[in-house]
Amino acid sequence: MTRFAIEAEGLRKRYGDTHALAGFDLAVAEGTVCGLLGPNGAGKTTAVRILSTLLLPDGGTARVAGFDVVGDPAQVRYRIGLAGQQTSVDEILTGRENLRMWARLFRLGPREAKRRTDELLEWFGLAGAADKRVKHYSGGMRRRLDLAASFILAPRVLFLDEPTTGLDPRSRTEVWRAVRDLVAQGTTVLLTTQYLDEADRLAHQIAVLDAGMVIADGSPSRLKSMIGGDQIDVVVRDAADLPSAARIIARVADASPEIDPDAARVTAPVKDPLEAITVTARELRDAGLQVEDLTLRRPTLDEVFLSLTGRGAGADGDRPAAEKGMVRP
Amino acid sequence: MSMPIAPAIPTTPAERLRWALSDAWVVSGRELIHWVRNPVVILNTLLFPLIMVLLFGYVFGSAMRVAGGGDYREFLMPGMFGQTMVFGVISTVYVVAANAARGVTDRFRSMPVSSFGVLMGRVIADMLTSTLDLVILMLCGLLVGWRAHHGLGSALAAAGLLLLLRFALVWVGICMGLRLTPEGAGAAWMPLFPLTLLANTFVSPELMPAWLRIIAEWNPLSATVQACRELFGSPGLSGGSWAAEHAIELAIGWPLLITVIFLPLSIRRYRRLNR
Ligand SMILES: Nc1ncnc2c1ncn2[C@@H]1O[C@H](COP(=O)(O)OP(=O)(O)O)[C@@H](O)[C@H]1O
Numbered sequence: 001m002t003r004f005a006i007e008a009e010g011l012r013k014r015y016g017d018t019h020a021l022a023g024f025d026l027a028v029a030e031g032t033v034c035g036l037l038g039p040n041g042a043g044k045t046t047a048v049r050i051l052s053t054l055l056l057p058d059g060g061t062a063r064v065a066g067f068d069v070v071g072d073p074a075q076v077r078y079r080i081g082l083a084g085q086q087t088s089v090d091e092i093l094t095g096r097e098n099l100r101m102w103a104r105l106f107r108l109g110p111r112e113a114k115r116r117t118d119e120l121l122e123w124f125g126l127a128g129a130a131d132k133r134v135k136h137y138s139g140g141m142r143r144r145l146d147l148a149a150s151f152i153l154a155p156r157v158l159f160l161d162e163p164t165t166g167l168d169p170r171s172r173t174e175v176w177r178a179v180r181d182l183v184a185q186g187t188t189v190l191l192t193t194q195y196l197d198e199a200d201r202l203a204h205q206i207a208v209l210d211a212g213m214v215i216a217d218g219s220p221s222r223l224k225s226m227i228g229g230d231q232i233d234v235v236v237r238d239a240a241d242l243p244s245a246a247r248i249i250a251r252v253a254d255a256s257p258e259i260d261p262d263a264a265r266v267t268a269p270v271k272d273p274l275e276a277i278t279v280t281a282r283e284l285r286d287a288g289l290q291v292e293d294l295t296l297r298r299p300t301l302d303e304v305f306l307s308l309t310g311r312g313a314g315a316d317g318d319r320p321a322a323e324k325g326m327v328r329p
Numbered sequence: 330m331s332m333p334i335a336p337a338i339p340t341t342p343a344e345r346l347r348w349a350l351s352d353a354w355v356v357s358g359r360e361l362i363h364w365v366r367n368p369v370v371i372l373n374t375l376l377f378p379l380i381m382v383l384l385f386g387y388v389f390g391s392a393m394r395v396a397g398g399g400d401y402r403e404f405l406m407p408g409m410f411g412q413t414m415v416f417g418v419i420s421t422v423y424v425v426a427a428n429a430a431r432g433v434t435d436r437f438r439s440m441p442v443s444s445f446g447v448l449m450g451r452v453i454a455d456m457l458t459s460t461l462d463l464v465i466l467m468l469c470g471l472l473v474g475w476r477a478h479h480g481l482g483s484a485l486a487a488a489g490l491l492l493l494l495r496f497a498l499v500w501v502g503i504c505m506g507l508r509l510t511p512e513g514a515g516a517a518w519m520p521l522f523p524l525t526l527l528a529n530t531f532v533s534p535e536l537m538p539a540w541l542r543i544i545a546e547w548n549p550l551s552a553t554v555q556a557c558r559e560l561f562g563s564p565g566l567s568g569g570s571w572a573a574e575h576a577i578e579l580a581i582g583w584p585l586l587i588t589v590i591f592l593p594l595s596i597r598r599y600r601r602l603n604r
């Protein structure tokens with residue numbers, strides 16, 4: 001039987017008229033990564049704050065690492081790590097001093113705190129900058145230091161709230177590597193993100209959050225099959241060629257192609273990416289169309305929402321949840 | 330990578346207290362590193378009282394009258410000590426609000442750290458800073474002619490009363506800081522400034538209109554300042570009212586009352602922050 005590190009049932013939280021969480025259900029199996037995907041304001045941070053005992057829900061229940069977050073917060077706190085949406089590192093202290101302080105607060109003795117600090121600095125690739133003040137760190141280094149702090153006790157469950165938002169691609173890759181390493185040690189991770197790409201790379205399970213509710217939940221491949229998998233993008237030089245390009249793409253596409261006349265672009269979801277790109281490239285050339293760009297990519301959050309709810313991710317909040325075409329896998 | 334051994338969760342009150350003290354020690358250590366590396370912060374709190382001493386002691390000083398006669402600067406200095414203790418709250422409010430806004434407080438609260446310990450760490454750090462402020466300000470006072478006439482013991486007792494007021498106000502500052510954004514905290518001096526003026530800091534209450542005089546005499550700051558003037562043997566003691574005659578009792582009573590109210594409020598607010 002699967003054991004769940006995180007189990008939330010019907011979590012609700014209201015701020016005035018805003019239903020930040022409106023019946024949030026989630027179960028994350030032990031030792032896996034769950035990506036909580038949603039646009040700004042979907043309720044990701046609220047969910048993480050409730051699960052990490054920072055916030056009391058108005059209703060519903062949640063167990064983390066086997067303990068109730070409302071009834072037994074102290075037990076939960078011994079078993080979790082949290083890296084919040086803002087990094088909580090101290091600019092005036094050095095990286096080493098930051099970690100040493102958090103380690104002492106986790107009640108490690110002075111010697112053990114020192115040992116663990118050195119180990120984590122090494123492990124997160126910060127040993128070289130350990131004695132520099134954090135104010136001289138790059139965004140990626142701060143993130144990694146913050147991750148290291150949340151990993152001092154090697155938590156059973158780790159919460160990461162938008163760990164890569166605002167990072168450059170290189171720092172993002174560094175953070176991903178660190179998360180993968182943590183998971184390899186058996187930690188269960190709940191990470192929130194606005195990028196399907198990120199969830200797809202890291203997560204075993206993706207839950208799509210919209211207006212405080214999980215509207216789709218499953219493995220990345222299952223989610224991708226629901227939303228049509230990879231997207232093919234063709235940009236033609238002459239907008240007059242758009243209909244012919246669309247006809248070509250329609251043959252390999254999973255759904256009818258969308259045409260964006262302003263960008264002279266045709267977009268469509270495809271099932272078999274390799275087949276799609278070879279066939280499309282050949283036929284575009286045979287038809288003699290001038291092509292500016294031909295790419296294969298993951299759908300954006302907006303496209304995920306469009307296929308799940310029939311509307312973009314930006315337009316949330318103005319319709320009650322019941323009216324939004326709910327899709328449950 | 331080897332895993333650290335997580336210590337057992339404290340169960341007995343004695344163990345809990347030990348952890349709280351150790352947490353307080355760690356947290357205050359962090360704050361002290363801040364001011365060692367950023368000493369400008371201390372100068373900031375001292376700049377204002379020093380300007381006030383120059384302004385009131387020298388520029389307006391000749392026009393200021395001390396009830397019952399005496400040197401105005403000797404009268405003024407205990408008032409400045411008291412006012413500095415009150416204004417210290419501004420930095421408490423600011424740091425507490427900034428830590429909450431920057432996610433530091435969230436990290437503390439997601440950890441098995443004693444909330445009392447974290448807040449005590451704040452208190453210890455602020456008290457050490459204020460003690461340093463007070464020592465520097467007293468040395469400046471000696472330069473402009475202020476003296477402790479009743480000996481070292483009384484002077485230390487006065488310093489104790491000043492720090493007691495500061496201690497009580499740290500809890501007020503924590504309470505306010507947990508409710509305010511850092512921007513809001515930057516405006517915390519606005520309600521405080523008039524409170525320090527409606528007191529015996531610059532002017533003897535005897536020289537005020539009757540209704541103001543009552544407010545000024547019952548102001549907790551006035552009690553501390555009047556008690557200090559008694560203990561230092563400074564001129565310009567006010568008299569003739571119960572509050573003025575019992576300044577030392579009030580200088581102990583007011584801070585205790587403030588602490589009894591705001592300490593539990595702070596801890597509750599901290600534990601239930603955004604809850
Ligand atoms: N402390 C708060 N006070 C009022 N509204 C809040 C508060 N926290 C969150 N909200 C609202 O709740 C909704 C969900 O917020 P949040 O959980 O932060 O979303 P996300 O992290 O997905 O961007 C938003 O509409 C937000 O404005």
Ligand SMILES: [Mg+2]
Nearest residue numbers: 044045046085
């Ligand atoms: Mg958020």
